[in-house]
Amino acid sequence: MPITIADVAARAKVSKTTVSRVLNGKGELDESTAARVRKVIEELGYVPSSRAVGLARGRTRVVGMLVPSLTWPWIGEVLQGAVDVLETERYGLLLFTCNRGAESMRQFGAQVSAKSFDGLLVIEPEGTLDYIATLHARGLPVVLIDDRDHQPGQIPSVGTTNHTGAGAAARHLLSIGRTKPLVVAGPERFGCTVQRLDGFAAAFAEAGHPIAAQRVLPGDFTIACGFEGVQRAIETGVDFDAVFAHNDLSATGAMQAVLDSGRRIPQDVALVGFDDIPLAAHTQPPLTTVHQPLREMGEAAARMLLAHFEGTPLPNRPTVIPATFTARASTGAEPEATHP
Template sequence: MGVTIADVAAHAGVSKTTVSRVLNGKGEIHENTVSKVRKAIAELGYVPSSGAVGLARGTTQMIGMLVPDLAWAWSGIVQSVVETLETEGFGLRMLTWNHGEESLRRLGLQVAAKSFDGLLVIEPEGALGSITELHDAGLPVVLIDDRFQRPGFPYVATTNREGGEQAARHLLDIGRRRPLVVTGPEAFGCTRERLGGFVDVYAQAGIELDQRSIICGDFEFDGGRSTVARALADGLEFDAVFAHNDPSAAGVLAALYEGGLRIPQDVAVVGFDDVEMASYTYPALTTVRQPMREMGSAAARLLLDHVRGSPKAAPSCIIPTRLVIRGSTSQSSSN
C-alpha cells in the first residue's frame, strides 16, 4: 500500500487536517509546521491525489476544451492555451465534437462529474444553444470564435471586417482593380464580414464589384482550385484574387499556375488566417493574419479570470487582424 496522508501526519507529528491544509494552502499555519509537513512528504515520497486536492480546494485545476476534431488545423490556438494554463498551474482536458448528440451527452457527463472548472469552446457547430445552457447553469465558458458568432457568454474574436478592408486596400495600392473574391460558406458570419469590408473599400475607390466576381467557396483547397479554374474557363477577367482562407488561397495558386498565369505579375493573391502553410506555398502567400496564438492565450486567461471569480474579468476580447505581405502580391517580398 502506498504512503497515505495519515503516514505523513504521523511522521511530521501533526494532524491529518494540518497536512491537508498545507497541501491545499488553506488557513494560517506556522512556518515551522509547514516545513515539517513538507519535509515529511519529501522523506516518505508521498504523492497527493490530484482529485482529492481538487475536491478539498473546490477546484480540479483542469480546464475542458471542446474542438470540432483533433485534426483541426488551428493548432496554434491549442498550443497557446496549453502554455497559458500550465503557467497558471492548470491542466487541459480535450473534448471533441465528432459525434454530435453523443458528444454532447459525454460533455454533459463530464460537467456533472465536475471534471473541469471551466470550458473553452471552438466553433460548436449546431451546439451553441447547449453550450449556452451549460454557461447559464453556472459553468464558466469562453468561446474562441472567428465566425462572428456573438453568444450570451464571454468570447474571444478577431476583426474579420477590418481584415477584408486590409486585403482590399493592399490590392488597390498595388494597382489591382478587377478582383475575384472566393468567399467562405455563406452561412458563416465571418464570410459576410470579410466580404463586406472588402467590397466597401473597393466601392469607396469608385469600383463596384460585379456579382460574377464574387463566388461562394468552401474554405477548402479543392474548392479554391476548382472555383478559379471555372472562372478562367468562363473567360472572367481578373487581376487579383481574395480568398477567404489560406487553404482555398493555396488552391487558387494551383489553378492559376495550371492556367499558365504568373503570380503576382498577372494575378495577385491574398488569403486569410496566416496558418503555417501560408509561408510554404510558391510564391509565399500574402494573407490577413488572424492572431491564433494570441486568441488562445487571451481566451485561457479570460476563462481563468471567470473561474476564479475575478472582479476584473472582462466580458469579452477582440484581437485585431494584420496584413502579412509575401510573394503572392509582391515580387520584392521573400518568405
C-alpha cells in the first residue's frame, strides 16, 4: 500500500497538519520536531502528491493552454516554445483543444472551476474571446498568443508584425521586377488577414502598382484554396508574374497550380508565403516566405506568465516580436537568405 501522510504522522507521533507544515515550510515548528518528521519521511520513503503540495502552497505549478486544434501546422512550434520554458522552470502543461466545440469548452470550463492550473496561455479558438476576457477579468492570469490582432486591450498578448512582414514580401517581389501579383488571402474575419493584405498592397501602391480587387483571391489558409484560386485565375486569363499567399499551406497549393499550368517557378512566376512552417524549406522549389517567430512567441508568453506568478505585473500593452523575411528559390534567391 502507498505510504500516506497519516502513516508519517503516526510514526513521528505528530498531527497530519504538522507533517504538512514540514513539507511546505510553513508555520513555526520546533526544529527537533521538524527533524524527526523529516527522518520518518526518509525512512518510510514517503513521496507527497505534487498536486496536494501545490494546493497547500496555493499554487499548482501547472499552466493551462487553450488552442483551436493541433492540426494547425504552426501550432506545434508555438507549443514547443511554451513547453521549453515551462519544463525548465518545473511547471506542467495542461493542454485543451476545441476539436469538439461546445463539449470541449464545457470540459475546459470544469477545469477552470476546479482551479486545475495557475494561469492560461491561449491561441484563440474562434468565438471564445469574450469568455477568455471574462476569465481574465475575474482574476485568472491569461496571456494571448495572437495571430489575429483583434484581442481586447485588457488581455496581455504576444504577437508579430503581420503588416511589416507582408510589406517586406512586397518589396522583395518589386526588387526582382514583379509588378503583377496575385494575392491568396486568408479568412476575412481574421485581423492578420487584413494586416497582411494592407501591408502588401501599401508597398505596391507606393511603388506605383496598385493591386486591383480581382487580383485578391479569397482563401481559408488551406492548400486547396491556393490551388483552386490560382487555377481559376489561370483559366480566366488573369496575367500575373507573382503570387503572395497569406500562409505557407495556400502558397504550396498555389505552387502546384502554377507548375501544373506549365509555368516555371521562379522564372515565370515568383512565389511567396507566410509563416515559415517546416514544410516551406522542403517544397520544390523551396518557398520564400515571411518567418513568423512562432517558437519565440510561445516562449515569450510562457515567461510572461511565470514572471507574473513571481510578482511581476502582466503588461498592459501587446508584446510584439518582429517577423523576418526568408528568401529561397521560389523567388530566385539562394537558399536561406534571411533578412529583417
